[in-house]
Amino acid sequence: MKPTPDNPNARLDEVRRLKQEGLSMTQIIDRLNGTDAAAPGRTNSPGVYHPPLHLTLDEIGHPAYMLNQNFELVWINQPAQQRFFGGRLELPQTSEQRNLFRLLPVGRGEWGSLLNFHIGIAKSRLSPDSFSNLCRGLDPVTYARLQAAYLEADPLPLQPVVQSAVLLPEADNSGKDRFHNTFASFFREGIFIVMVPEAEPADEMLSLLARRDEVIRGLLRKRLPVLTDLAVLVADLQGSVKICSELPPEEYFELINEIWRVLAPTFRKFRGTYGKHVGDGLVYYFFPQPDSNYLANALGCAMEIRQEIQRLSKAWQIRKQWFNELYLNTGITEGQEWLGTYQSPTSVEFVVLGDTINQAARVSDFARHGSIWVTKSLISKLPVEERSRVVFGVRRKAPEGREVFVASSFSQVATLLEQEGARMEKLRDIATLPITEVIELKPPHA
Numbered sequence: 261m262k263p264t265p266d267n268p269n270a271r272l273d274e275v276r277r278l279k280q281e282g283l284s285m286t287q288i289i290d291r292l293n294g295t296d297a298a299a300p301g302r303t304n305s306p307g308v309y310h311p312p313l314h315l316t317l318d319e320i321g322h323p324a325y326m327l328n329q330n331f332e333l334v335w336i337n338q339p340a341q342q343r344f345f346g347g348r349l350e351l352p353q354t355s356e357q358r359n360l361f362r363l364l365p366v367g368r369g370e371w372g373s374l375l376n377f378h379i380g381i382a383k384s385r386l387s388p389d390s391f392s393n394l395c396r397g398l399d400p401v402t403y404a405r406l407q408a409a410y411l412e413a414d415p416l417p418l419q420p421v422v423q424s425a426v427l428l429p430e431a432d433n434s435g436k437d438r439f440h441n442t443f444a445s446f447f448r449e450g451i452f453i454v455m456v457p458e459a460e461p462a463d464e465m466l467s468l469l470a471r472r473d474e475v476i477r478g479l480l481r482k483r484l485p486v487l488t489d490l491a492v493l494v495a496d497l498q499g500s501v502k503i504c505s506e507l508p509p510e511e512y513f514e515l516i517n518e519i520w521r522v523l524a525p526t527f528r529k530f531r532g533t534y535g536k537h538v539g540d541g542l543v544y545y546f547f548p549q550p551d552s553n554y555l556a557n558a559l560g561c562a563m564e565i566r567q568e569i570q571r572l573s574k575a576w577q578i579r580k581q582w583f584n585e586l587y588l589n590t591g592i593t594e595g596q597e598w599l600g601t602y603q604s605p606t607s608v609e610f611v612v613l614g615d616t617i618n619q620a621a622r623v624s625d626f627a628r629h630g631s632i633w634v635t636k637s638l639i640s641k642l643p644v645e646e647r648s649r650v651v652f653g654v655r656r657k658a659p660e661g662r663e664v665f666v667a668s669s670f671s672q673v674a675t676l677l678e679q680e681g682a683r684m685e686k687l688r689d690i691a692t693l694p695i696t697e698v699i700e701l702k703p704p705h706a
Contacts, residue, residue: 315468317478322440322465324454326479329531330550331382331394332358334450335482343428355488355548361406362398373427376413379406380424381444381451384415390551421445421469426455445469447476448528480608485600491546491558491592491638492612492620493532495565498587498628500540506582515576516540519586522572523565530561533610535617541624542588545599545612555594555638556646562590562632563701569630587630591623594638622690626673636670636694651700670694 323340426442439458535543546558573586595616602609653667674691
């Protein structure tokens with residue numbers, strides 16, 4: 261079937277077919293719009309529809325918004341505000357209050373099609389228990405309706421872009437309904453949704469969605485600051501000055517880049533969000549997830565990156581015939597802070613404002629020989645089942661001088677420093693902070 265402005269389904273199928281043929285998104289856009297010089301027999305014939313190729317997020321005249329993986333609203337354009345909230349929406353400060361099912365008018369019967377669309381997205385990505393956790397805190401009536409809708413809904417396909425017809429009430433309250441071609445584009449950072457009235461061409465929108473890198477960069481730039489719970493992991497390479505002095509500059513940078521490359525899959529596995537590389541250190545954020553505990557994710561990530569660094573260390577010892585051990589000293593804590601973005605003309609960087617990141621950095625400064633130290637507050641907030649998996653404690657000196665590991669205990673930083681006879685001025689601001697060393701993370705149900 262030939263794609264036309266009035267047949268968005270055919271155009272979406274054509275995008276998928278060309279993608280399977282190995283074409284890049286740029287080539288696909290050119291092919292669909294008749295500008296692909298490499299495609300024989302394709303010309304820009306007079307009278308053939310050629311939609312503009314450079315629609316931007318700011319130029320979208322239809323309702324559009326972005327959700328994070330917790331189905332919390334992180335950006336919404338003016339047409340969507342007007343369509344759903346009469347232009348009166350002010351996004352709440354906290355992430356929990358930005359829950360889509362709390363904000364959108366899905367509790368009213370005339371918005372049932374919109375509700376089913378979002379439930380279909382959720383069902384293809386979340387288990388019943390995860391969806392139930394997502395809805396926790398809503399009023400009982402809304403909660404019960406959402407659970408029933410989840411059981412009845414058909415999951416939407418697991419694809420980078422999905423399209424569905426959504427029936428919305430007319431904006432003029434005429435009592436009439438109107439179908440909209442609704443597109444959901446999925447990114448690691450969230451879900452972008454845009455709704456185009458059925459009678460209007462969707463080619464322009466599909467061309468925009470095909471430019472995935474451009475779309476997500478634009479969305480991240482528009483993402484509004486939010487007050488959110490999080491865990492912060494900071495890991496620093498021990499003895500980096502010594503290692504740097506023993507390696508040629510190109511090999512030192514090769515080592516640092518290899519560390520980042522080797523660890524990146526682990527951070528993705530545990531839902532870590534890139535914060536900022538500070539020299540030879542790492543900063544990652546872990547946010548609440550509907551299908552896992554973010555505090556447990558941070559701990560699991562720390563344990564796995566320690567194993568990866570041990571393997572990398574052995575490889576470099578063989579390569580350089582040296583005895584240096586590579587250690588990432590890790591500090592983890594939790595808190596509630598403002599999450600926003602810093603932007604440059606070429607990049608967007610997630611930034612957390614507040615004491616949590618500074619606290620994690622100081623705990624990392626305290627750690628030695630690849631140890632993982634976490635705050636008491638983080639351990640205390642772990643669910644009971646997750647906490648039972650964590651082997652943690654502090655080492656204390658017995659009267660006769662030998663070292664004794666006291667399991668399931670904490671100690672203030674100042675006490676641990678006095679025990680070692682150490683004085684570190686830069687740790688003074690966390691002197692009274694209770695921390696513990698994580699030794700092992702047992703397998704689930706062990």
